[in-house]
Amino acid sequence: MYTSQITRSRKGAILLLLDLSGSMAETIIFEGREESKAQALANVVNSLVEEIISRCQKEHFVGDYFDIAIVGYSGTEAVSMLGRSWKSIAEVDQMYRSTRRRFITRTLPDGRKLSTIVESREWIAPQSNGRTPMGKALKMAKRLTSWWCSKHPESFPPIVINISDGEASDASHDKIRQLAKSLCEVGTSDGNVLLMNIHIATGHDSAESVMCFPSESAAVPASRYARLLYDISSTLPEVYNREIGEFAGGQPPYRAICYNAPIDEVVSLLAIGSLTTDRII
Numbered sequence: 001m002y003t004s005q006i007t008r009s010r011k012g013a014i015l016l017l018l019d020l021s022g023s024m025a026e027t028i029i030f031e032g033r034e035e036s037k038a039q040a041l042a043n044v045v046n047s048l049v050e051e052i053i054s055r056c057q058k059e060h061f062v063g064d065y066f067d068i069a070i071v072g073y074s075g076t077e078a079v080s081m082l083g084r085s086w087k088s089i090a091e092v093d094q095m096y097r098s099t100r101r102r103f104i105t106r107t108l109p110d111g112r113k114l115s116t117i118v119e120s121r122e123w124i125a126p127q128s129n130g131r132t133p134m135g136k137a138l139k140m141a142k143r144l145t146s147w148w149c150s151k152h153p154e155s156f157p158p159i160v161i162n163i164s165d166g167e168a169s170d171a172s173h174d175k176i177r178q179l180a181k182s183l184c185e186v187g188t189s190d191g192n193v194l195l196m197n198i199h200i201a202t203g204h205d206s207a208e209s210v211m212c213f214p215s216e217s218a219a220v221p222a223s224r225y226a227r228l229l230y231d232i233s234s235t236l237p238e239v240y241n242r243e244i245g246e247f248a249g250g251q252p253p254y255r256a257i258c259y260n261a262p263i264d265e266v267v268s269l270l271a272i273g274s275l276t277t278d279r280i281i
Helices: 037-055 089-096 134-151 173-183 223-234 238-248 263-273 277-280
Strands: 012-019 027-030 033-038 066-074 075-082 100-108 113-121 159-164 194-200 257-261
Touching: 012 037, 012 134, 027 263, 033 037, 037 066, 037 089, 037 113, 037 263, 066 089, 066 134, 075 134, 100 134, 134 159, 134 173, 159 263, 173 194, 173 223, 194 223, 194 263, 238 263, 238 277, 257 263, 263 277
Parallel strands: 012 066, 012 159, 159 194, 194 257
Antiparallel strands: 027 033, 066 075, 100 113
């Protein structure tokens, strides 16, 4: 299980579920600048899409190795952010909405600060409005992944990455558990859907409650919401063990959850979440 290589005939799939609720307007420090969580999240997601495209790049074209879907949820709805539900990576390469010059400050190993300006493509724009209908997002994720698995029955199963800074406004904890369980029962002959949850830290969150890719035997923070996210996150297969061990330490098997994750670490977390891009042949 979870051994299928990514080829043009056995594509991979990545589905991002993005919290676009009003609380994402809160400001944080990202890449050396103060930005809203919504803007930082858009930067992270756009960078991830660019990275996946680059990994699929051949000499003169982008190989059709992946399908991508991005679902944003806020107010009372969950909606696709890339037009129709799934787009091939080759299509995504041609459909960016704009380019943006970004000022980035990095800290070098010797402690010095290095500021640069980069120009990046954008597929999604920052949004922050209304409540957090995570339940609807999980329902939509099941519909999308069920359809995809029916079309690609022998592929590596879809990776679903849910990024949020708060609790669902449209479902109880028990209902969220039911919806996540139903989603993770979808699959291909190579395994079931993998659900990864990233909870973005806010300014008042305690560093003591940070939890990233815990071992199954590790202690979970006392927060009821941390426990919920732990419960609904997939146990990751062996293909992830080396990368997660280097990032988080501990012993496998690992849970696919990062709780109170600093936004500047989300890029690394997403790279781990989309690990199957390393399996392209």
